[in-house]
Amino acid sequence: MTTLTLHTANPDTMLSHMAFYGLSAILDDVGVEVRLDWTSGARPRPQLHTDCPDENTAAEIVHAHAQHYAADGSWVQQDIELGGTARGLMSPRLSQLRTTENWTRLQQARHTVLDTLTTDRRWLDLQQIAALGQPAYWRHNIKGEPLQDDGASRLDMQPRNQGSEIVGTRLRRLADTVAARKPHQILDGLRGDTITDEAGNNKPDSRTATGFAPPGPTDNAIAWCALWGISQLPTTLRTRTTAITTGHLGRNRREWFYAPVWHQPWRIARLRTILASAQLRTAAAAGLPLPTRTIDTLATTAAQAWLSARHVVGVMRFPIDRFGSDNAPERRAQRGDPSPTSVPRG
Structure with missing residues (x-):
């Protein structure tokens, strides 16, 4: 198998x-056999083991993926006019x-897109749209x-100032920039050999990371893949409260994201199972000042054992801070720390 390591990706x-x-997810969607894990040692890095003949093939798949969404007719390119603005x-x-x-009008147009994607068996598209959520008319x-906004994923951190939104403002722009690259340039960005932020004009205060990292230049191939990573973290809608986002804890001004680190290769289906598990959520929540939560040492210990059996060696938590105005706040995941509750070795 070919191994592609994201050398500058820190846990x-x-x-x-x-x-x-x-x-x-992008590779898996076109039938590539994918296994994913983190390297061991003091500086863990994410790596993908695939049946691609070489790393260039993976880059070509990402390139074709971006080209598809940069083309007219894709759901990423479709607009609706609201208040005289697209x-x-x-x-x-x-x-x-x-x-x-x-x-x-909005619901009818959205249903048309969903029906078409279902007919065409575009499963990753449907996962992405479902994970992003929808405007909560209820x-x-x-x-x-x-x-x-109560029907939207908390992973959508694109500020809404001046009418911006994640699809028209961010996904569309990144589709264009990644599609315009050569595959070898995409591979350089994924491996961390170069950092080229076309969407953010390489500015020191670029927001291309869309809340997943502090302001600064972000390679557009990395940013494109990161936004498609939302597809693996489903959003569950609720009628009487805000939607629940997989990998998210808390609310208002006390929020965290969380993610596992593991040392045994997983299929992507296993990744989705772990990310959505109550055990990972319990381990991530240990010690946090969450409302209405009763600390249950036995449940935490059981969750740790369950994760250890699946080769999880740590859980990272990312506090979410708010910046800017209250009308259009900018939410950002800050540098993560390991959960203070360690995962026992299996």
């Missing part, structure tokens, strides 16, 4: 985990949706005002 950066998941149709967080007419506050 204490949420961007690294998301790019790891997204790249694996917005990404499949974005989960939109404005100008206060009228019944706008809600109806949620209102006590004044009857819509709480439309």
Whole structure:
């Protein structure tokens, strides 16, 4: 098998985990046999073991993937006009949706896209859209005002200032930049040999990482894969409260993401199982000041044993901070720390 290592991806950066998941999903979606794990030692790095003949083949698959979504007709390119302004149709967080007419148009257009993707058996697309969530037409506050963001993934950290949203503002731009590269340039970015941030003009305060890392240049191939990593972290909608995002804990101004580190190669189906497991969530929550949570030492110990049996050696937690104005806050995952509750060796 060919091994592709993301040499500059650190376990204490949420961007690294998301790019790891997204790249694996993109390869798996076209039938590549993928196993994924982290290297051992003092500086763990994510690595993919594939049946590709070489690393260039993986880069060519990522290139073709970006080209598909940069082309007219893909759901990433589809807009809906709201309040006289075009917005990404499949974005989960939109404005100008206060009228019944706008809600109806939006839902009808979204259903058309979902029906087409289902007919075409575009399973990764459907996973991505479902994981991103959708505007919550069913949620209102006590004044009857819509709480439309309550149906969106907490991994969508694209600020909504000036009408921006994750599909039209970020996915679309990255599709264009990655599609415009040569495959060898994509491979250089994935391996960490170069960092080229076309979408952010290589500015020192670039937001290309979209909340998965602090501001700064981010290679666009890494960022593209990271946003597709959302597909592996489903969002569960709720009628009486906000949606639950896999890999997320807390709410309001006390929030964390969490992710496992493991040393035995997994299939991507195993990854999804672990990410969505109650055991990983329990281990990640240990010691955090979460509301209405009763600390259960026995449950934590059982969760650790379950994870250890699946070769998880650590759980990283990433506190989420808010920056900017209250009207359009910018949420960012900060540098991660291991859970204070260690996972026992199996």
